[in-house]
Amino acid sequence: MDARARLVRWYRENARDLPWRKTPDPWAILVSEVLLQQTRVEQALPYYRRILDRFPTPEALAQAPLSELLALWQGAGYYRRAEHLHRSAQRIAERGFPRDFEGLRALPGVGRYTAGAVASIAFGQRVPAVDGNVRRVLARVFALEDPKEAELWRRAAAWMPEEDPGSWNQALMELGARVCTPRAPRCAECPLKEVCQGRQDPGRYPRRRRQKSQDWRLFALVAKGPDGYLLARREEGPWAGLFGPPLAEDAADLLAAYGLGEARVLGELRYALSHRRIRAQVLYARLPAGGAALEAHPLSAFARRVFQFAEQALAEAETGEALLAVALPAAGAGAGGVEPG
Ligand code: SF4
Numbered sequence: 001m002d003a004r005a006r007l008v009r010w011y012r013e014n015a016r017d018l019p020w021r022k023t024p025d026p027w028a029i030l031v032s033e034v035l036l037q038q039t040r041v042e043q044a045l046p047y048y049r050r051i052l053d054r055f056p057t058p059e060a061l062a063q064a065p066l067s068e069l070l071a072l073w074q075g076a077g078y079y080r081r082a083e084h085l086h087r088s089a090q091r092i093a094e095r096g097f098p099r100d101f102e103g104l105r106a107l108p109g110v111g112r113y114t115a116g117a118v119a120s121i122a123f124g125q126r127v128p129a130v131d132g133n134v135r136r137v138l139a140r141v142f143a144l145e146d147p148k149e150a151e152l153w154r155r156a157a158a159w160m161p162e163e164d165p166g167s168w169n170q171a172l173m174e175l176g177a178r179v180c181t182p183r184a185p186r187c188a189e190c191p192l193k194e195v196c197q198g199r200q201d202p203g204r205y206p207r208r209r210r211q212k213s214q215d216w217r218l219f220a221l222v223a224k225g226p227d228g229y230l231l232a233r234r235e236e237g238p239w240a241g242l243f244g245p246p247l248a249e250d251a252a253d254l255l256a257a258y259g260l261g262e263a264r265v266l267g268e269l270r271y272a273l274s275h276r277r278i279r280a281q282v283l284y285a286r287l288p289a290g291g292a293a294l295e296a297h298p299l300s301a302f303a304r305r306v307f308q309f310a311e312q313a314l315a316e317a318e319t320g321e322a323l324l325a326v327a328l329p330a331a332g333a334g335a336g337g338v339e340p341g
Contacts, residue, residue, distance in 0.1 A: 003195040004161045004168070009325035010191040011171030013176070016041070019048065021170065026097050026122035027058050030104075033114045034085050038078040038274065041177075047076050061086060061094035070241055077273065079234075079241040079300070084109025101127045112153075121166035128156035131168045133176025140180060142199035146207050179298040216273075219254050220280045221246045221263065222310040225291030229307065232260065234300070238273060244303025251283065260285050266313040271302055278302065282310055 001009075017020060018041065020032035031051055035044040041220050050072050055061035061069060066086045073082040087108040098104045100123065104115035116129030130138070130152050138155055147155075161168055179186050185202045187193050198205040222245050223230035232246040248254035255263055263283035271278040294307060 003192050007175065008164065008167050011167060011174055013053050015174055016178075017169070019045070024122065025054070026099075026118060027056075027092075028052055029122045030088070030110075030114075030118050031085065033117050034081050034109070035076065037081060037114065039076055043076070047073065055089070055221070058089040058092040058097070061089035063271055066241070074242075074298060075301045077301075079239055080142065081109060083241050084239040087273050092285070098143050099123050100125055117169060122170045124164070124166060126162070126165045128153060128160060129173075130156050131176075133170045133171060133174075133180075134169075135176075136206065137172055137176045137180045140185070140202050141192055141196045143197035143205055144197060145205055181217075214276045216276050216278045217284055218247050218249050219251045220244075220269070220279065220306045221248075221254050221258065221260075221283050221285065222266070222283045222306060223258065223260065223263075223291075224289050225287030225289055227289075228291035228293045230290070231292045231294075231297055232286060239300035241298075242300045242303070243297040244300050245267070245306050247280075251281070254283070266310055269306060269309045271305055273302075280306065282306060282313070284286065284310055284314065 018032075020029055023029065028048075032044070032048055034054050035047055035051075039047070054072060055064065055069070065233060066083060069082050069086050073079060084107075088110065091107060092098075098107065099119075101119040101242045101327050104118050106108055107115075110118075110329070113129050113131050114287065116127045117131075119125040119127050120129060128134075128150075134156065135147070135152055138144070138152050138159075142155055144151070144155075145163050156172075175190070175192070179200070180192075185195070185204075186197050187202065190196065190199075193199055221230065230246060231243045234240050234247075246254060246258065248257070251263075255261065263285040266282040266284050269278075271280065271284050294304075299307075
């Protein structure tokens with residue numbers, strides 16, 4: 001049996017039991033792939049179920065306001081994906097579901113990988129889908145230390161069997177997730193071991209890229225008025241489309257943007273995102289008027305954590321358990337080289 005047939009057989013016998021693998025419905029497959037772009041399988045599962053329960057078809061989502069999808073998306077992060085999915089649903093409701101790679105690729109937010117995955121899994125088109133797991137498997141099988149994207153896609157396309165491209169693509173992904181893992185690949189039980197050119201030294205392939213700085217230092221302004229809190233809508237980054245306290249890398253800029261002369265420093269909140277750590281100095285100020293109810297806005301999980309942190313710090317200060325600093329930190333204390341979220 002050829003190694004590719006062995007891999008597909010291994011996949012059929014060992015694949016994890018995931019709901020999007022049991023459906024031929026392109027909408028369900030598209031939703032799963034959009035979620036999996038930035039979210040691990042275990043985390044994505046409840047979101048997948050919730051979103052498809054409420055929006056079983058693209059038409060159902062197209063008719064609903066974006067805020068309803070954002071409310072279901074809360075906690076999954078990278079909210080731009082939700083906006084793209086909503087716009088894709090509207091496009092599909094108008095023009096029908098695209099049935100090939102090019103048509104899928106033209107949907108908002110659908111990149112080469114997602115288009116390849118949906119085209120092959122839902123429509124049986126013979127196109128590759130190279131995600132991080134597949135990239136690692138291919139680099140090892142072909143002993144490529146520093147492969148360029150174009151080369152990986154070319155190899156992936158050339159190596160695809162004629163039959164069942166959807167299962168083949170998923171088999172490569174599953175192998176990368178479960179056997180050909182980054183640090184401890186289990187080569188002895190790998191269905192590709194006989195053809196793998198990198199098997200003697202898998203750690204060499206692909207060479208690891210240097211990581212960018214992981215720390216994101218910023219200031220978060222919790223400003224409370226008679227009607228609630230000051231809220232800002234994030235336009236980009238992991239929380240695009242959601243609301244939260246105003247954020248900035250410079251405290252003076254942050255206060256000036258809202259016409260505030262001073263604020264208290266409540267303390268530092270540390271928060272982990274999937275690829276970076278946040279160190280936020282939480283500032284507190286009173287507003288003479290205005291503010292908004294938190295419950296009425298879709299908030300990021302980070303925003304909820306900031307408000308919780310502030311309320312706790314304020315409660316402790318009232319009972320005398322902690323003292324609040326009243327001076328502002330020096331302007332420009334943020335780290336360089338980070339993008340606003
Ligand atoms: S033999 Fe080892 S390095 Fe090669 S694909 Fe399999 S698990 Fe990865």
